Amino acid sequence: DMTQHFIVIGNPIAHSKSPSIHHAFAQQAGLAIRYARQYCPDDAESFRAVVDAFFNGGGIGANVTVPFKQIAYEYCLEDGALSDHARVAGAVNTLAQRDGKLYGDNTDGQGLVNDMQHQGWILKDKTVAIIGAGGAARGTILPLIQAGIKSLTLANRTVSKAETLVKALGEQSATVAHCPIDTCATDALTGHFDIIINATSIGLSGERLPLSEHLTCAHAYDMMYGRELPFLTHFADSGAKTSDGYGMLIGQAALSFALWTGADIDVTAARAQLT
Ligand code: NDP
Structure with a gap:
Protein backbone atom coordinates (compact mmCIF):
# COMPACT_ATOMS: atom_id res chain seq x y z
CA ASP A 1 0.00 0.00 0.00
CA THR A 107 4.30 27.93 6.59
CA ASP A 108 1.60 30.39 7.75
CA GLY A 109 3.51 33.59 7.03
CA GLN A 110 4.86 32.45 3.67
CA GLY A 111 1.33 31.25 2.83
CA LEU A 112 0.10 34.80 3.38
CA VAL A 113 2.91 36.32 1.30
CA ASN A 114 2.28 33.84 -1.54
CA ASP A 115 -1.45 34.58 -1.47
CA MET A 116 -0.85 38.33 -1.76
CA GLN A 117 1.59 37.80 -4.62
CA HIS A 118 -0.84 35.46 -6.42
CA GLN A 119 -3.36 38.29 -6.29
CA GLY A 120 -0.83 40.64 -7.85
CA TRP A 121 -0.15 42.61 -4.69
CA ILE A 122 3.42 43.89 -4.76
CA LEU A 123 5.38 43.72 -1.50
CA LYS A 124 8.78 44.97 -2.61
CA ASP A 125 9.49 48.49 -1.22
CA LYS A 126 5.96 48.79 0.17
CA THR A 127 4.87 50.18 3.53
CA VAL A 128 3.04 47.56 5.59
CA ALA A 129 1.08 47.77 8.84
CA ILE A 130 0.08 44.69 10.82
CA ILE A 131 -2.60 44.95 13.49
CA GLY A 132 -2.11 42.32 16.20
CA ALA A 133 0.93 40.95 18.00
CA GLY A 134 -0.10 37.35 18.66
CA GLY A 135 1.11 34.15 17.03
CA ALA A 136 -0.27 34.93 13.58
CA ALA A 137 1.35 38.38 13.44
CA ARG A 138 4.65 37.00 14.70
CA GLY A 139 4.79 34.30 12.02
CA THR A 140 4.19 36.82 9.27
CA ILE A 141 6.95 39.31 10.02
CA LEU A 142 10.01 37.44 8.66
CA PRO A 143 8.34 36.32 5.38
CA LEU A 144 7.11 39.90 4.73
CA ILE A 145 10.58 41.32 5.35
CA GLN A 146 12.14 38.61 3.14
CA ALA A 147 9.70 39.69 0.41
CA GLY A 148 11.40 43.10 0.50
CA ILE A 149 8.93 45.44 2.21
CA LYS A 150 10.21 48.95 2.91
CA SER A 151 8.94 49.35 6.47
CA LEU A 152 6.68 47.71 8.99
CA THR A 153 4.37 49.20 11.59
CA LEU A 154 3.10 46.82 14.25
CA ALA A 155 -0.04 48.06 15.98
CA ASN A 156 -1.64 46.28 18.90
CA ARG A 157 -4.27 46.87 21.60
CA THR A 158 -1.54 46.10 24.14
CA VAL A 159 1.40 48.16 22.81
CA SER A 160 3.92 46.59 25.19
CA LYS A 161 3.30 43.20 23.55
CA ALA A 162 4.17 44.66 20.13
CA GLU A 163 7.32 46.28 21.53
CA THR A 164 8.48 43.06 23.21
CA LEU A 165 7.84 41.11 20.03
CA VAL A 166 9.81 43.50 17.80
CA LYS A 167 12.76 43.49 20.22
CA ALA A 168 12.78 39.68 20.43
CA LEU A 169 12.59 39.20 16.64
CA GLY A 170 15.32 41.78 16.03
CA GLU A 171 17.62 39.84 18.36
CA GLN A 172 16.76 36.53 16.69
CA SER A 173 17.08 37.50 13.06
CA ALA A 174 19.50 39.84 11.27
CA THR A 175 16.96 40.06 8.43
CA VAL A 176 14.30 41.40 10.81
CA ALA A 177 16.82 43.75 12.48
CA HIS A 178 17.51 45.40 9.10
CA CYS A 179 13.89 46.44 8.47
CA PRO A 180 12.61 49.64 10.11
CA ILE A 181 9.79 48.62 12.48
CA ASP A 182 7.53 51.00 14.44
CA THR A 183 5.02 50.06 17.09
CA CYS A 184 1.86 51.83 18.25
CA ALA A 185 -1.59 51.33 19.73
CA THR A 186 -4.25 50.13 17.27
CA ASP A 187 -6.34 53.32 17.57
CA ALA A 188 -3.16 55.44 17.13
CA LEU A 189 -2.34 53.87 13.76
CA THR A 190 -2.77 56.71 11.22
CA GLY A 191 -1.62 57.74 7.75
CA HIS A 192 -1.47 55.82 4.50
CA PHE A 193 -0.02 52.33 4.02
CA ASP A 194 0.35 50.28 0.88
CA ILE A 195 -0.89 47.23 2.80
CA ILE A 196 -2.68 46.82 6.14
CA ILE A 197 -3.10 43.33 7.60
CA ASN A 198 -5.57 42.36 10.33
CA ALA A 199 -3.86 39.65 12.39
CA THR A 200 -6.07 39.99 15.47
CA SER A 201 -8.62 37.45 16.61
CA ILE A 202 -11.28 40.18 17.03
CA GLY A 203 -13.50 38.84 14.25
CA LEU A 204 -14.26 35.80 16.39
CA SER A 205 -15.98 38.03 18.97
CA GLY A 206 -18.04 40.14 16.56
CA GLU A 207 -16.42 43.33 17.91
CA ARG A 208 -14.85 45.95 15.62
CA LEU A 209 -11.31 47.24 15.75
CA PRO A 210 -11.06 50.89 16.86
CA LEU A 211 -9.54 52.31 13.65
CA SER A 212 -8.56 55.96 13.18
CA GLU A 213 -10.48 57.88 10.50
CA HIS A 214 -7.05 59.06 9.30
CA LEU A 215 -5.94 55.53 8.47
CA THR A 216 -6.04 54.58 4.76
CA CYS A 217 -4.50 51.91 2.53
CA ALA A 218 -4.30 50.61 -1.01
CA HIS A 219 -4.68 46.96 0.05
CA ALA A 220 -6.34 45.46 3.13
CA TYR A 221 -5.88 41.81 4.13
CA ASP A 222 -7.85 40.07 6.89
CA MET A 223 -6.48 36.72 8.07
CA MET A 224 -10.02 35.65 8.96
CA TYR A 225 -12.38 34.06 6.44
CA GLY A 226 -15.77 32.46 6.12
CA ARG A 227 -17.68 35.30 7.77
CA GLU A 228 -18.52 38.96 7.30
CA LEU A 229 -15.35 41.01 7.75
CA PRO A 230 -16.06 44.65 8.77
CA PHE A 231 -12.30 45.35 8.60
CA LEU A 232 -12.36 44.72 4.84
CA THR A 233 -15.64 46.58 4.27
CA HIS A 234 -14.18 49.62 6.05
CA PHE A 235 -11.26 49.92 3.61
CA ALA A 236 -13.18 48.75 0.52
CA ASP A 237 -15.51 51.73 1.09
CA SER A 238 -12.58 54.06 0.38
CA GLY A 239 -11.43 52.13 -2.69
CA ALA A 240 -8.86 49.69 -1.29
CA LYS A 241 -8.40 46.21 -2.74
CA THR A 242 -9.24 43.60 -0.13
CA SER A 243 -8.70 39.93 0.60
CA ASP A 244 -9.84 37.55 3.30
CA GLY A 245 -7.54 34.85 4.70
CA TYR A 246 -8.84 31.84 2.79
CA GLY A 247 -5.98 32.02 0.28
P1 NDP B 1 -3.52 35.33 19.39
O1 NDP B 1 -4.48 34.98 20.45
O2 NDP B 1 -2.10 34.87 19.51
O3 NDP B 1 -3.46 36.94 19.25
C1 NDP B 1 -4.64 37.66 19.22
C2 NDP B 1 -4.35 39.11 18.83
O4 NDP B 1 -5.61 39.76 18.65
C3 NDP B 1 -3.59 39.91 19.88
O5 NDP B 1 -2.75 40.83 19.22
C4 NDP B 1 -4.72 40.63 20.63
O6 NDP B 1 -4.33 41.85 21.22
C5 NDP B 1 -5.68 40.90 19.50
N1 NDP B 1 -7.06 41.05 19.96
C6 NDP B 1 -7.88 40.08 20.43
N2 NDP B 1 -9.07 40.58 20.78
C7 NDP B 1 -9.00 41.91 20.53
C8 NDP B 1 -9.92 42.99 20.69
N3 NDP B 1 -11.15 42.78 21.20
N4 NDP B 1 -9.53 44.23 20.31
C9 NDP B 1 -8.29 44.43 19.81
N5 NDP B 1 -7.37 43.46 19.64
C10 NDP B 1 -7.73 42.21 20.00
O7 NDP B 1 -4.18 34.83 18.03
P2 NDP B 1 -3.41 34.41 16.67
O8 NDP B 1 -2.37 35.42 16.41
O9 NDP B 1 -3.03 32.99 16.76
O10 NDP B 1 -4.57 34.48 15.57
C11 NDP B 1 -5.11 35.72 15.13
C12 NDP B 1 -6.11 35.46 14.01
O11 NDP B 1 -5.49 35.03 12.82
C13 NDP B 1 -7.15 34.40 14.36
O12 NDP B 1 -8.42 34.94 14.12
C14 NDP B 1 -6.86 33.26 13.42
O13 NDP B 1 -8.05 32.61 13.03
C15 NDP B 1 -6.22 33.97 12.24
N6 NDP B 1 -5.30 33.07 11.51
C16 NDP B 1 -5.58 32.78 10.20
C17 NDP B 1 -4.76 31.94 9.46
C18 NDP B 1 -5.09 31.64 8.05
O14 NDP B 1 -4.51 30.68 7.48
N7 NDP B 1 -5.95 32.38 7.39
C19 NDP B 1 -3.56 31.33 10.07
C20 NDP B 1 -3.33 31.73 11.45
C21 NDP B 1 -4.19 32.55 12.13
P3 NDP B 1 -3.71 41.90 22.72
O15 NDP B 1 -2.26 41.55 22.58
O16 NDP B 1 -3.93 43.30 23.17
O17 NDP B 1 -4.47 40.89 23.54
Whole structure:
Protein backbone atom coordinates (compact mmCIF):
# COMPACT_ATOMS: atom_id res chain seq x y z
CA ASP A 1 0.00 0.00 0.00
CA MET A 2 1.55 3.30 -1.17
CA THR A 3 -0.92 5.46 0.76
CA GLN A 4 0.85 8.24 2.67
CA HIS A 5 -0.62 9.19 6.02
CA PHE A 6 -1.08 12.72 7.39
CA ILE A 7 -2.94 14.33 10.29
CA VAL A 8 -3.84 17.75 11.64
CA ILE A 9 -3.61 17.96 15.43
CA GLY A 10 -5.80 20.47 17.24
CA ASN A 11 -8.37 21.07 19.97
CA PRO A 12 -11.08 21.64 18.86
CA ILE A 13 -10.48 19.95 15.52
CA ALA A 14 -13.88 18.82 14.19
CA HIS A 15 -14.27 21.77 11.81
CA SER A 16 -10.77 21.80 10.33
CA LYS A 17 -10.77 22.26 6.55
CA SER A 18 -7.26 20.80 6.24
CA PRO A 19 -8.34 17.25 5.23
CA SER A 20 -10.37 18.46 2.24
CA ILE A 21 -7.63 20.88 1.18
CA HIS A 22 -4.90 18.24 1.31
CA HIS A 23 -7.06 15.64 -0.43
CA ALA A 24 -7.58 18.14 -3.27
CA PHE A 25 -3.80 18.65 -3.47
CA ALA A 26 -3.21 14.87 -3.51
CA GLN A 27 -5.70 14.43 -6.33
CA GLN A 28 -3.95 17.13 -8.32
CA ALA A 29 -0.52 15.58 -7.65
CA GLY A 30 -1.73 12.04 -8.36
CA LEU A 31 -0.77 10.81 -4.89
CA ALA A 32 -2.66 8.37 -2.67
CA ILE A 33 -3.00 9.92 0.80
CA ARG A 34 -5.09 9.70 3.92
CA TYR A 35 -5.33 12.96 5.87
CA ALA A 36 -7.24 12.79 9.17
CA ARG A 37 -8.28 15.16 11.94
CA GLN A 38 -6.53 14.26 15.19
CA TYR A 39 -8.02 15.43 18.48
CA CYS A 40 -5.54 15.86 21.34
CA PRO A 41 -6.07 16.80 25.01
CA ASP A 42 -4.79 20.32 25.70
CA ASP A 43 -1.44 19.56 27.37
CA ALA A 44 2.16 19.16 26.16
CA GLU A 45 2.55 15.57 27.33
CA SER A 46 -0.49 14.39 25.37
CA PHE A 47 0.68 16.32 22.33
CA ARG A 48 4.10 14.65 22.39
CA ALA A 49 2.49 11.22 22.80
CA VAL A 50 0.22 11.82 19.80
CA VAL A 51 3.12 13.02 17.63
CA ASP A 52 5.37 10.09 18.63
CA ALA A 53 2.63 7.52 18.02
CA PHE A 54 1.87 9.03 14.60
CA PHE A 55 5.45 9.06 13.31
CA ASN A 56 6.34 5.71 14.91
CA GLY A 57 3.36 4.29 13.06
CA GLY A 58 4.78 5.43 9.72
CA GLY A 59 3.04 8.81 9.38
CA ILE A 60 4.66 11.20 6.88
CA GLY A 61 3.55 14.62 8.07
CA ALA A 62 1.37 16.47 10.58
CA ASN A 63 -0.12 19.92 10.66
CA VAL A 64 -0.47 21.59 14.03
CA THR A 65 -3.19 24.08 14.88
CA VAL A 66 -4.68 25.89 17.91
CA PRO A 67 -3.62 25.51 20.74
CA PHE A 68 -0.51 23.44 19.98
CA LYS A 69 1.72 25.57 17.71
CA GLN A 70 3.98 26.76 20.58
CA ILE A 71 3.99 23.31 22.19
CA ALA A 72 5.14 21.82 18.86
CA TYR A 73 7.87 24.47 18.67
CA GLU A 74 9.14 23.53 22.16
CA TYR A 75 9.16 19.85 21.21
CA CYS A 76 11.24 20.45 18.06
CA LEU A 77 13.56 22.83 19.94
CA GLU A 78 14.29 20.18 22.57
CA ASP A 79 14.26 16.95 20.56
CA GLY A 80 14.38 17.85 16.88
CA ALA A 81 15.16 20.66 14.46
CA LEU A 82 13.44 23.88 13.31
CA SER A 83 13.29 25.87 10.08
CA ASP A 84 14.20 29.57 10.23
CA HIS A 85 10.55 30.50 9.81
CA ALA A 86 9.50 28.28 12.73
CA ARG A 87 12.35 29.55 14.90
CA VAL A 88 11.49 33.22 14.33
CA ALA A 89 7.74 32.57 14.60
CA GLY A 90 8.26 30.69 17.86
CA ALA A 91 5.61 28.35 16.52
CA VAL A 92 5.33 25.23 14.34
CA ASN A 93 2.39 24.44 12.05
CA THR A 94 4.08 21.65 10.05
CA LEU A 95 5.86 18.56 11.37
CA ALA A 96 7.90 16.08 9.37
CA GLN A 97 10.70 13.63 10.04
CA ARG A 98 14.21 14.27 8.77
CA ASP A 99 17.05 11.82 9.37
CA GLY A 100 14.87 10.05 11.94
CA LYS A 101 14.36 13.29 13.86
CA LEU A 102 11.37 15.55 14.26
CA TYR A 103 11.49 18.65 12.02
CA GLY A 104 9.25 21.67 12.56
CA ASP A 105 8.44 24.35 10.00
CA ASN A 106 5.98 27.25 9.93
CA THR A 107 4.30 27.93 6.59
CA ASP A 108 1.60 30.39 7.75
CA GLY A 109 3.51 33.59 7.03
CA GLN A 110 4.86 32.45 3.67
CA GLY A 111 1.33 31.25 2.83
CA LEU A 112 0.10 34.80 3.38
CA VAL A 113 2.91 36.32 1.30
CA ASN A 114 2.28 33.84 -1.54
CA ASP A 115 -1.45 34.58 -1.47
CA MET A 116 -0.85 38.33 -1.76
CA GLN A 117 1.59 37.80 -4.62
CA HIS A 118 -0.84 35.46 -6.42
CA GLN A 119 -3.36 38.29 -6.29
CA GLY A 120 -0.83 40.64 -7.85
CA TRP A 121 -0.15 42.61 -4.69
CA ILE A 122 3.42 43.89 -4.76
CA LEU A 123 5.38 43.72 -1.50
CA LYS A 124 8.78 44.97 -2.61
CA ASP A 125 9.49 48.49 -1.22
CA LYS A 126 5.96 48.79 0.17
CA THR A 127 4.87 50.18 3.53
CA VAL A 128 3.04 47.56 5.59
CA ALA A 129 1.08 47.77 8.84
CA ILE A 130 0.08 44.69 10.82
CA ILE A 131 -2.60 44.95 13.49
CA GLY A 132 -2.11 42.32 16.20
CA ALA A 133 0.93 40.95 18.00
CA GLY A 134 -0.10 37.35 18.66
CA GLY A 135 1.11 34.15 17.03
CA ALA A 136 -0.27 34.93 13.58
CA ALA A 137 1.35 38.38 13.44
CA ARG A 138 4.65 37.00 14.70
CA GLY A 139 4.79 34.30 12.02
CA THR A 140 4.19 36.82 9.27
CA ILE A 141 6.95 39.31 10.02
CA LEU A 142 10.01 37.44 8.66
CA PRO A 143 8.34 36.32 5.38
CA LEU A 144 7.11 39.90 4.73
CA ILE A 145 10.58 41.32 5.35
CA GLN A 146 12.14 38.61 3.14
CA ALA A 147 9.70 39.69 0.41
CA GLY A 148 11.40 43.10 0.50
CA ILE A 149 8.93 45.44 2.21
CA LYS A 150 10.21 48.95 2.91
CA SER A 151 8.94 49.35 6.47
CA LEU A 152 6.68 47.71 8.99
CA THR A 153 4.37 49.20 11.59
CA LEU A 154 3.10 46.82 14.25
CA ALA A 155 -0.04 48.06 15.98
CA ASN A 156 -1.64 46.28 18.90
CA ARG A 157 -4.27 46.87 21.60
CA THR A 158 -1.54 46.10 24.14
CA VAL A 159 1.40 48.16 22.81
CA SER A 160 3.92 46.59 25.19
CA LYS A 161 3.30 43.20 23.55
CA ALA A 162 4.17 44.66 20.13
CA GLU A 163 7.32 46.28 21.53
CA THR A 164 8.48 43.06 23.21
CA LEU A 165 7.84 41.11 20.03
CA VAL A 166 9.81 43.50 17.80
CA LYS A 167 12.76 43.49 20.22
CA ALA A 168 12.78 39.68 20.43
CA LEU A 169 12.59 39.20 16.64
CA GLY A 170 15.32 41.78 16.03
CA GLU A 171 17.62 39.84 18.36
CA GLN A 172 16.76 36.53 16.69
CA SER A 173 17.08 37.50 13.06
CA ALA A 174 19.50 39.84 11.27
CA THR A 175 16.96 40.06 8.43
CA VAL A 176 14.30 41.40 10.81
CA ALA A 177 16.82 43.75 12.48
CA HIS A 178 17.51 45.40 9.10
CA CYS A 179 13.89 46.44 8.47
CA PRO A 180 12.61 49.64 10.11
CA ILE A 181 9.79 48.62 12.48
CA ASP A 182 7.53 51.00 14.44
CA THR A 183 5.02 50.06 17.09
CA CYS A 184 1.86 51.83 18.25
CA ALA A 185 -1.59 51.33 19.73
CA THR A 186 -4.25 50.13 17.27
CA ASP A 187 -6.34 53.32 17.57
CA ALA A 188 -3.16 55.44 17.13
CA LEU A 189 -2.34 53.87 13.76
CA THR A 190 -2.77 56.71 11.22
CA GLY A 191 -1.62 57.74 7.75
CA HIS A 192 -1.47 55.82 4.50
CA PHE A 193 -0.02 52.33 4.02
CA ASP A 194 0.35 50.28 0.88
CA ILE A 195 -0.89 47.23 2.80
CA ILE A 196 -2.68 46.82 6.14
CA ILE A 197 -3.10 43.33 7.60
CA ASN A 198 -5.57 42.36 10.33
CA ALA A 199 -3.86 39.65 12.39
CA THR A 200 -6.07 39.99 15.47
CA SER A 201 -8.62 37.45 16.61
CA ILE A 202 -11.28 40.18 17.03
CA GLY A 203 -13.50 38.84 14.25
CA LEU A 204 -14.26 35.80 16.39
CA SER A 205 -15.98 38.03 18.97
CA GLY A 206 -18.04 40.14 16.56
CA GLU A 207 -16.42 43.33 17.91
CA ARG A 208 -14.85 45.95 15.62
CA LEU A 209 -11.31 47.24 15.75
CA PRO A 210 -11.06 50.89 16.86
CA LEU A 211 -9.54 52.31 13.65
CA SER A 212 -8.56 55.96 13.18
CA GLU A 213 -10.48 57.88 10.50
CA HIS A 214 -7.05 59.06 9.30
CA LEU A 215 -5.94 55.53 8.47
CA THR A 216 -6.04 54.58 4.76
CA CYS A 217 -4.50 51.91 2.53
CA ALA A 218 -4.30 50.61 -1.01
CA HIS A 219 -4.68 46.96 0.05
CA ALA A 220 -6.34 45.46 3.13
CA TYR A 221 -5.88 41.81 4.13
CA ASP A 222 -7.85 40.07 6.89
CA MET A 223 -6.48 36.72 8.07
CA MET A 224 -10.02 35.65 8.96
CA TYR A 225 -12.38 34.06 6.44
CA GLY A 226 -15.77 32.46 6.12
CA ARG A 227 -17.68 35.30 7.77
CA GLU A 228 -18.52 38.96 7.30
CA LEU A 229 -15.35 41.01 7.75
CA PRO A 230 -16.06 44.65 8.77
CA PHE A 231 -12.30 45.35 8.60
CA LEU A 232 -12.36 44.72 4.84
CA THR A 233 -15.64 46.58 4.27
CA HIS A 234 -14.18 49.62 6.05
CA PHE A 235 -11.26 49.92 3.61
CA ALA A 236 -13.18 48.75 0.52
CA ASP A 237 -15.51 51.73 1.09
CA SER A 238 -12.58 54.06 0.38
CA GLY A 239 -11.43 52.13 -2.69
CA ALA A 240 -8.86 49.69 -1.29
CA LYS A 241 -8.40 46.21 -2.74
CA THR A 242 -9.24 43.60 -0.13
CA SER A 243 -8.70 39.93 0.60
CA ASP A 244 -9.84 37.55 3.30
CA GLY A 245 -7.54 34.85 4.70
CA TYR A 246 -8.84 31.84 2.79
CA GLY A 247 -5.98 32.02 0.28
CA MET A 248 -3.53 32.11 3.21
CA LEU A 249 -5.09 28.91 4.53
CA ILE A 250 -4.68 27.20 1.15
CA GLY A 251 -1.23 28.75 0.73
CA GLN A 252 0.16 27.47 4.04
CA ALA A 253 -1.31 24.04 3.27
CA ALA A 254 0.34 23.94 -0.17
CA LEU A 255 3.73 24.73 1.40
CA SER A 256 3.27 21.96 3.99
CA PHE A 257 2.26 19.53 1.24
CA ALA A 258 5.33 20.51 -0.79
CA LEU A 259 7.61 19.96 2.20
CA TRP A 260 6.18 16.45 2.74
CA THR A 261 5.76 15.21 -0.83
CA GLY A 262 7.85 17.49 -3.05
CA ALA A 263 4.72 18.20 -5.11
CA ASP A 264 4.36 21.74 -6.47
CA ILE A 265 0.64 22.57 -6.13
CA ASP A 266 -1.31 24.93 -8.39
CA VAL A 267 -3.18 26.70 -5.59
CA THR A 268 -5.55 28.53 -7.94
CA ALA A 269 -6.73 25.24 -9.44
CA ALA A 270 -7.01 23.62 -6.00
CA ARG A 271 -9.03 26.58 -4.74
CA ALA A 272 -11.41 26.40 -7.69
CA GLN A 273 -11.95 22.72 -6.97
CA LEU A 274 -12.63 23.36 -3.27
CA THR A 275 -15.26 26.08 -3.61
P1 NDP B 1 -3.52 35.33 19.39
O1 NDP B 1 -4.48 34.98 20.45
O2 NDP B 1 -2.10 34.87 19.51
O3 NDP B 1 -3.46 36.94 19.25
C1 NDP B 1 -4.64 37.66 19.22
C2 NDP B 1 -4.35 39.11 18.83
O4 NDP B 1 -5.61 39.76 18.65
C3 NDP B 1 -3.59 39.91 19.88
O5 NDP B 1 -2.75 40.83 19.22
C4 NDP B 1 -4.72 40.63 20.63
O6 NDP B 1 -4.33 41.85 21.22
C5 NDP B 1 -5.68 40.90 19.50
N1 NDP B 1 -7.06 41.05 19.96
C6 NDP B 1 -7.88 40.08 20.43
N2 NDP B 1 -9.07 40.58 20.78
C7 NDP B 1 -9.00 41.91 20.53
C8 NDP B 1 -9.92 42.99 20.69
N3 NDP B 1 -11.15 42.78 21.20
N4 NDP B 1 -9.53 44.23 20.31
C9 NDP B 1 -8.29 44.43 19.81
N5 NDP B 1 -7.37 43.46 19.64
C10 NDP B 1 -7.73 42.21 20.00
O7 NDP B 1 -4.18 34.83 18.03
P2 NDP B 1 -3.41 34.41 16.67
O8 NDP B 1 -2.37 35.42 16.41
O9 NDP B 1 -3.03 32.99 16.76
O10 NDP B 1 -4.57 34.48 15.57
C11 NDP B 1 -5.11 35.72 15.13
C12 NDP B 1 -6.11 35.46 14.01
O11 NDP B 1 -5.49 35.03 12.82
C13 NDP B 1 -7.15 34.40 14.36
O12 NDP B 1 -8.42 34.94 14.12
C14 NDP B 1 -6.86 33.26 13.42
O13 NDP B 1 -8.05 32.61 13.03
C15 NDP B 1 -6.22 33.97 12.24
N6 NDP B 1 -5.30 33.07 11.51
C16 NDP B 1 -5.58 32.78 10.20
C17 NDP B 1 -4.76 31.94 9.46
C18 NDP B 1 -5.09 31.64 8.05
O14 NDP B 1 -4.51 30.68 7.48
N7 NDP B 1 -5.95 32.38 7.39
C19 NDP B 1 -3.56 31.33 10.07
C20 NDP B 1 -3.33 31.73 11.45
C21 NDP B 1 -4.19 32.55 12.13
P3 NDP B 1 -3.71 41.90 22.72
O15 NDP B 1 -2.26 41.55 22.58
O16 NDP B 1 -3.93 43.30 23.17
O17 NDP B 1 -4.47 40.89 23.54
